[in-house]
Amino acid sequence: MIKKNLLLDKDKRNDLLKLLYCSFKHDNIIKLDFQKYCHFSAYITRVSGIYDKSIIRTIFQQLINRGVIEKQRILKVCYYRFNPYKKDLKPNCSGIISFD
Numbered sequence: 001m002i003k004k005n006l007l008l009d010k011d012k013r014n015d016l017l018k019l020l021y022c023s024f025k026h027d028n029i030i031k032l033d034f035q036k037y038c039h040f041s042a043y044i045t046r047v048s049g050i051y052d053k054s055i056i057r058t059i060f061q062q063l064i065n066r067g068v069i070e071k072q073r074i075l076k077v078c079y080y081r082f083n084p085y086k087k088d089l090k091p092n093c094s095g096i097i098s099f100d
Contacts, residue, residue: 016048017059019047020044020047020048020063021068021084024043024068029043029082032081033081034074034081035080035081037078041053041056041057044059044060064080068082068084
């Protein structure tokens with residue numbers, strides 16, 4: 001278990017952020033599209049072994065600040081998506097179905 005001084009030590013924090021970034025890419029989290037915070041929190045806990053909610057939230061916020069995770073509000077609820085490639089992943093669809 002990682003201690004609370006993780007936030008004070010920049011090397012450990014950067015190593016953890018790199019580990020999370022690589023594990024997100026390895027597990028293809030990008031395919032999950034937008035998810036609530038609880039899904040990312042559970043994933044960070046599983047990968048890092050950290051159970052302190054304040055540390056997990058701080059790590060998650062650092063991932064958002066680095067641009068690895070993007071945030072979107074849908075009907076007053078925040079959803080997050082892992083998008084390391086900064087691509088617009090919306091499907092090209094006009095919304096009209098034609099049965100010719």
